[in-house]
Amino acid sequence: LxxxxxxxxxxxxxxxEVNITCSHNxxxxxxxITWYQQFPSQGPRFIIQGxxxxxxxxxxxxxxxxxxxxxxxSLPRVSLSDTAVYYCLVRRSGAGSYxxxxxxxxxxxxIP
Amino acid sequence: DAEITQSPRHKITETGRQVTLxxxxxxxxxxxxxxxxxxxxxxxxxxxxxxxxxxxxGEVSDGYSVSRSNTEDLPLTLESAASSQTxxxxxxxxxxxxxxxxxxxxxxxxxxxxxx
Numbered sequence: 001l002x003x004x005x006x007x008x009x010x011x012x013x014x015x016x017e018v019n020i021t022c023s024h025n026x027x028x029x030x031x032x033i034t035w036y037q038q039f040p041s042q043g044p045r046f047i048i049q050g051x052x053x054x055x056x057x058x059x060x061x062x063x064x065x066x067x068x069x070x071x072x073x074s075l076p077r078v079s080l081s082d083t084a085v086y087y088c089l090v091r092r093s094g095a096g097s098y099x100x101x102x103x104x105x106x107x108x109x110x111i112p
Numbered sequence: 113d114a115e116i117t118q119s120p121r122h123k124i125t126e127t128g129r130q131v132t133l134x135x136x137x138x139x140x141x142x143x144x145x146x147x148x149x150x151x152x153x154x155x156x157x158x159x160x161x162x163x164x165x166x167x168x169x170g171e172v173s174d175g176y177s178v179s180r181s182n183t184e185d186l187p188l189t190l191e192s193a194a195s196s197q198t199x200x201x202x203x204x205x206x207x208x209x210x211x212x213x214x215x216x217x218x219x220x221x222x223x224x225x226x227x228x
Contacts, residue, residue: 042219043219043220043221044155049213087155098208099145101157102147104153104154
């Protein structure tokens with residue numbers, strides 16, 4: 001599976017848009033990009049997944065360029081409650097494998 | 113509502129003792145996973161199961177074992193606890209029926225284990 005690289009930490013003020021970029025240079029054709037969020041003292045939870053272009057849900061947007069070697073998670077107008085660790089994962093579809101490989105994630109701190 | 117629970121939430125044990133951490137899910141998911149989380153390492157996969165009687169080793173399985181006798185439970189056993197196994201342990205489950213979001217794992221609240 002493609003290795004992912006993302007910043008270790010980021011700071012943002014409340015109300016700003018936050019973009020977290022993840023690189024996955026060796027992504028394969030049948031790989032998907034998945035993001036999880038982990039609040040302090042809780043287990044991770046799924047945020048969003050995409051294959052190419054743009055995906056949006058009620059929590060975030062995910063932008064994936066045509067070459068798919070990177071992806072950007074966008075959180076609109078963050079609040080203090082968005083302080084968490086955000087994990088970028090690459091998962092392979094159709095291989096009969098349901099495991100996820102978590103990296104160290106990006107620790108987002110939202111400042112009042 | 114369906115959920116995934118872990119017990120105990122906190123455990124202190126001594127080196128060399130056998131410890132079992134419980135994980136119970138009511139999602140009726142086939143897939144279940146155990147991770148450990150340490151500072152600086154993110155989450156690392158210990159063992160996983162894709163169904164009853166199925167178990168597989170993950171990235172950091174040494175010193176741990178699991179058994180799957182029913183769909184709902186995947187207990188994690190530390191055969192002889194070591195200080196290096198002091199960590200936070202998370203259990204997770206996911207569906208794998210056709211058409212479901214098998215990539216979406218549901219995590220329990222975690223068990224903080226301290227080995228002294």
